[in-house]
Structure formats: structure tokens, C-alpha cells
Amino acid sequence: MSGPARAARGRRLRVAVGAIVLACLVATGCRTIGYVARGGLAEARILWRRQPIAELLAQPDLDPQLRDRLELVERVRAYAGNDLGLRVGESYTTFADVDGEAVVWVLSAARRDELEAYTWWWPVVGRVPYQGYFEREDADAAASGLGAQGYDTDVRSASAFSTLGWFADPLLSTTARYGPVSLTETVIHELFHATLYVPSHVDFNESAASFVGHRGAMAFFCDGPGRDATRCTEARRRWAYTLAHGRFLERYVTRLRALYAEGLPPAQRDAWRVRLAARAARAIRARGLGTGDDLSPPNNARLLAMLAYETDLGAFDRLAPTGEALPGAIERIVTAARGASDPFMAVRALDPLAHRGEAATGPPSLQTRTAGLDSPKP
Numbered sequence: 001m002s003g004p005a006r007a008a009r010g011r012r013l014r015v016a017v018g019a020i021v022l023a024c025l026v027a028t029g030c031r032t033i034g035y036v037a038r039g040g041l042a043e044a045r046i047l048w049r050r051q052p053i054a055e056l057l058a059q060p061d062l063d064p065q066l067r068d069r070l071e072l073v074e075r076v077r078a079y080a081g082n083d084l085g086l087r088v089g090e091s092y093t094t095f096a097d098v099d100g101e102a103v104v105w106v107l108s109a110a111r112r113d114e115l116e117a118y119t120w121w122w123p124v125v126g127r128v129p130y131q132g133y134f135e136r137e138d139a140d141a142a143a144s145g146l147g148a149q150g151y152d153t154d155v156r157s158a159s160a161f162s163t164l165g166w167f168a169d170p171l172l173s174t175t176a177r178y179g180p181v182s183l184t185e186t187v188i189h190e191l192f193h194a195t196l197y198v199p200s201h202v203d204f205n206e207s208a209a210s211f212v213g214h215r216g217a218m219a220f221f222c223d224g225p226g227r228d229a230t231r232c233t234e235a236r237r238r239w240a241y242t243l244a245h246g247r248f249l250e251r252y253v254t255r256l257r258a259l260y261a262e263g264l265p266p267a268q269r270d271a272w273r274v275r276l277a278a279r280a281a282r283a284i285r286a287r288g289l290g291t292g293d294d295l296s297p298p299n300n301a302r303l304l305a306m307l308a309y310e311t312d313l314g315a316f317d318r319l320a321p322t323g324e325a326l327p328g329a330i331e332r333i334v335t336a337a338r339g340a341s342d343p344f345m346a347v348r349a350l351d352p353l354a355h356r357g358e359a360a361t362g363p364p365s366l367q368t369r370t371a372g373l374d375s376p377k378p
Contacts (some may be wrong), residue, residue, distance in 0.1 A: 050094035050170045069176045069183060070095060072226070076184050079220050080191045084212070085327050087195040090168035092187055097173045104132045104158040105139035109151040110300035113269065114260050115253060117304050118151055125164070126200030129304065132158070154301040160186055165194035181217055181234045184226070189213030196334045204343040206309045211316035212330055214239040219323040243317065245289050246310030252280045252295070253307060273298045312344060315351050 053070050056062055062070075073092050081088035108130045109118035117129035133139040136155075143153040159174035175186055192212040197205055218239060222232035259272055274297065281292025294302055320329035332350055337343035 046096050046098060046170065046172070049096040049098065050168075051096070053093055053095050053171070056095055066176060069178075069180075070171070072180055072183060073171050073176075073187055075225055076187045076220060077191070079224055079226070080188050080216065083224065083327060084188070084216055084219075085195075085331055086188070086191040086212075087165060088191055089165060089194065091165070091191065091194060092169065092171050094168065094170040095173070095176070096170040099173070104134060105136045106156050106158050106305075107131045107133065107139045107143050107146075108154045108156075108301040108305045109143070109146040110304050112150060112152050112300060113266070115257055115300055115304060117301070118146060124199065125197070128200075128202050129308070130202075152299045152301040154299055154305060156302075156305070160190070162190045162193045164197050169194075181221065181231050181238065184217040184220055185213040185235075185238070188216035188220075192330075196337060198337055198340070198343045201343050203308045203311045204337065204347075207311040207313060208316060208333060208337070208343075208347075210242065210309045211313055212333075214242060215317070215320060215323075215326050219326050223323045241289065242310060243313050244287070245284075246307075246313045248280075248284065248287065248289060249303070249307050249310055250312075252276075253303070256303075312348075315344075315348050318351055319347075 053074060057067060057070055057074075077088055077092045080086040110116060110129075111118075119127045119129050120131050121127045131139075131142065133142070139155045143155050147153050159177075160172060163169055169190065171187075175183065178186060189209045189212065192209045193205065196208070214235070218232065218235040220226045221228050221235050255276060256273070259269065259276060262269070264272065277296040277298035281296035284290050284292040284295060294306060316329075316333065319332060320326040333347055336346040336350055340346040
């Protein structure tokens, strides 16, 4: 799969495992003590391995590629705080060589007859459609249990995660292996999470962070202190790809919801679900948006996990028609969404196209969006 495809899929999956662990440790009567204990130990191992980036850069024998990445992170971090107005704190001032130990395994689940995610509730972060594990076998065991209950499940790896500002997040060695543009997107994405996190609204949090991460990288490489024509072109291409992929997913989801609304017998519904997924995979390939492997065979958990990072990206993008407008757009998003019962609606109200209908009133109803669709046929 291409670099943009991995980005669009959200392969990096900034998961708030550290924040969940901390929240549960300080809460009364946490329900899953074993899970929290293992997660807390893994988080502690990561924090224990932190080394100040400034000290590493002072070492004359430091690996040249690592030096390049660490210097880049220092510049991106300063740009995110000074120019984009993000909360940086002490995050990304340290580096942790984790030798693969920090890879988080993320479990998602969803109903097979409806696009409805299975969720877990935790203090501070609220209800989230995933659970993170530091051991693959733990994630697989939990997935087996949910699968036996009739849920679609998906277990995927993550080489980066966020503690939402609770800890001074280090740059992990798994993340430092990214290319410069992808690394820049990730750091800015994570710092946005530390700046704004709306409990129980993961789709909003991740989609807003996708916008800020991609557009922040574009601003950094195209007009900012990291100005580089080649990297600017790559950053623009990655964002255009993500926008196109998100628009495609939203259209596919509309068709899929219409199918589920038909109320067909399970066998017939599942047959149509397979056909829709196969057609969507072919269309993805035809548009150069990936291999389609994530869409076919159908898996609602995997689909919703992808959509979480690519929901209504156009509404965010229209708030910053130029790179110069990005800091103001970020500030407006944070102000509007903080404390909002529906942060997407709050951001749509800022959309310059709001008075054309959708942004002011929310997405059109399923009936409106599928007018003329008399059957679930693709």
C-alpha cells in the first residue's frame, strides 16, 4: 500500500491509551484492573526510557538519519506552538527507543447489520470505539469474544499514541522511522489532541486532528521554516489524497446505510453487503486511492475505524483557504468545539458555505441523500 494510502487509513492511529490508563488509575472502582495494570506498566516502561532530544543531538556519533528526524521534530514542535497556537508543553522534547515494545494493538468492533460501533467507556475520554492493548494476544482474545457475540472485529497495530497532554509524550523510535512529511503530520496531529479533545467524540477529534496535521505539514514545508519544494509537493499530494479518500468513504457509507435500512433477511443483506464492498474496492483501485483491501471483504469495524479519521474533512478545509489562514482556523475550531454537545455541528456553523444548507442544519437525512435509491443495488 502506498504512503498516502497508509495515511488515509490512519495506520499510525493516534490512540489515547495512556490517557485511558491514567484516567482509570485515578478513578474509583475501575472495572478492568488487569487491563489497566498491564497498560500502566507498559506506559511506565516507555516514560522510563525517555532521553532529552537536546542531549542526543549533542552526541557526535548519533545516527545521521535519527539526527535529521530529531532536528526536524524540534523545528516542527516550535512551529506548532509559536505559529499554529497548539499546546506543546514538554511533549516531543524527549526520545524513547522502544525496540517495537511500544506498538499498541487496537481493537475495534461494530454490528454487522448496522454501522454502529461497539464502544468502551472510560473516565476523562468518555465513550470510545476502540480498546488499546500492549500485547497482541490480549487484543486477539478480546476480539474473539466479541466475534462470538456476532460483531465484526478488527485488530490493527499502532506505532504512535497520545496521552492527550497528561504526560510529556516522547517521540518514539517507531514514529521516528517515518519519512519527514509523515513525521511532521504525526507530531502536529498529536499536539492538536493535547490542545483539544472532546470526550466521547472520537470521529470529531481524529478528523479535526487529521486536518490540522496535514494542513500544518503543508504550511511548514510550503511557506514555513521547513520550506522545501519537494516536501511541499508531497504534503499537498497527501492531503488531496486524504480528502478524496474521505469523500469516497462517505459516499460508500451512505449506500451501506441505505442497504441496512432496507430490513432485508440476514442472508440477502449479507450478500448485498459483499457486493457493495467488492464494488467499492474496485472503485478505490480505479481512482488510485489504494488497493481496496480495507473494504473487501466487508467489515464494519474496519470501515468505521477508517472513517473516524476522514469525516467531513471538507468542512475543516474550507475554514483555511490559504496557509496564512490556518492558525486562525485552528483557533476557531478549538473555541467552537470545546464544550459543544455536537462539535461537528459547531464547526459546520463556521463554514463559509453554511448558508447553502448542509453546514447550517447538519447533514441531510439519509432519505434525502439516497433519493431515487429504491433498492440496495450498488
